[in-house]
Amino acid sequence: MVRVVRFHEFGGPDVLRIENVDFPAPGEGEVRIRVKALGLNRAEALLRTGKYIETPPLPSGLGLEAAGIVDMIGEGVDGFAPGDVVSVVPPVSMVRWPAYGEVATFPARLLVKHPPSLGWVEAAALWMQYLTAYGALIDVAKLRKGDFVGITAASSSVGLAAIQIANMVGATSIAVTRTSGKTHALLEHGASYVIASEEEDLEVRLKEIARPEGVRVVFDAVGGPIFEPLTAAMSEAGILIEYGGLSPEPTPFPLSHVLSKRLTLRGYLVHEVIKDQERLDAAKTFILAGLASGDLQPVIAKTFSFDDIIEAHHFLESNQQFGKIVVTL
Incomplete structure (x- = not known):
């Protein structure tokens, strides 16, 4: 059993619940990671309120960005192994691949071995x-x-x-x-x-x-x-x-x-960039080069613990933040 965040009805931050669930092994072409940090985005607030570009069946998970350690490899995956430190390019569907949890699964093509100079918080604040x-x-x-x-x-x-x-x-x-x-x-x-x-x-x-x-x-x-x-x-x-x-x-x-x-x-x-492998590869090359040179440096507004996910979403909706909100596990 692992802890994940889900909501059973649409509404404000208080509809979020931390629940214990059985978590499946990764499917073909997927990688499971043990999450160390989550980046919050307005898209998650929109999904939670039923106003996003995809409408989830309930109950639903949520979340688009994470950084963590590879835990398990699905069939057909090359280039990753348990123990690898990775960050996640946001999937097209957070309903299919939700990030908010102690463990999360993503398509292998969306994982990036992030620079060792970055901590968990910065790595979770990169890709979106x-x-x-x-x-x-x-x-x-x-x-x-x-x-x-x-x-x-x-x-x-x-x-x-x-x-x-x-x-x-x-x-x-x-x-x-x-x-x-x-x-x-x-x-x-x-x-x-x-x-x-x-x-x-x-x-x-x-x-x-x-x-x-x-x-x-x-x-x-x-x-x-x-x-x-x-x-x-x-x-x-x-x-x-x-x-x-x-x-x-x-x-x-x-x-x-x-x-x-x-x-x-x-x-x-x-x-449109994430779906196109050639455009995504060019983007990753540009961004990783900017991180290496110091031209790109994630700005962190505030961090919250996983248990304070509701408070983190209230802060997300306050419009007080300057930069990225990150939740740590």
Whole structure:
């Protein structure tokens, strides 16, 4: 018997339960790990509330990121052995391969032997944030030296990863956050500029910073009314990549800006990189190189113990965090 986190109904953090279950051996092409740390993501809160892109049968497990020690190997798996220290690229389905537990099983192709210089906490905070930012900025938008890139929800783990990746390739990052409370921290963590969207005129500030050509790449997790000022400040043939939807308000289609500037508005899910082995291999090479050079360094907001998973989810929903929330076992 092992302890796992499950929920039997949709709702807030208090629906989460730690339960003892019999845990099966890994199937063909799978590897079972003994989990040492878990990275928390907003996707888990969405699954828990029934608002995610997949709807689970109940009861359901959850979780996308983990780091730990290989415990058992399924048939047809090469390259891993019991005792290997690994971290996990998020699976396409957390319902099929949930991470929240003392033990978890994942497809072998999604395991990475993480650098020995990383502790468990940092290793569990890697792949969702850096793959999401890399896939959008490098793989899709081809971000390059000299570009201006606008990054909304900049104090999130993905936002901070995007700032680091922008710096790594020589782009100029413009961090967009709601209030000025996190301005100093964002500048300390590499943002070239910070705009507090509720305290400043976002369009005016973006145009001032990115003059004369404008912002070529926008990496947005918010949607809603912010689309108008964002697109107004973009360059000719710029690209806005939407990977979230945090705003509860409708998102207008900025027709005049899209037509006059020939803009691309593109929806993005990290799954498109994870499903494509060639793109995933390129992403892993880029990220591991950035970790080795020190250009990429996971920012940890707070750690919680496994027994405090409910408290960790309350903190996840508080929007107070700066960086990644990690649960340790």
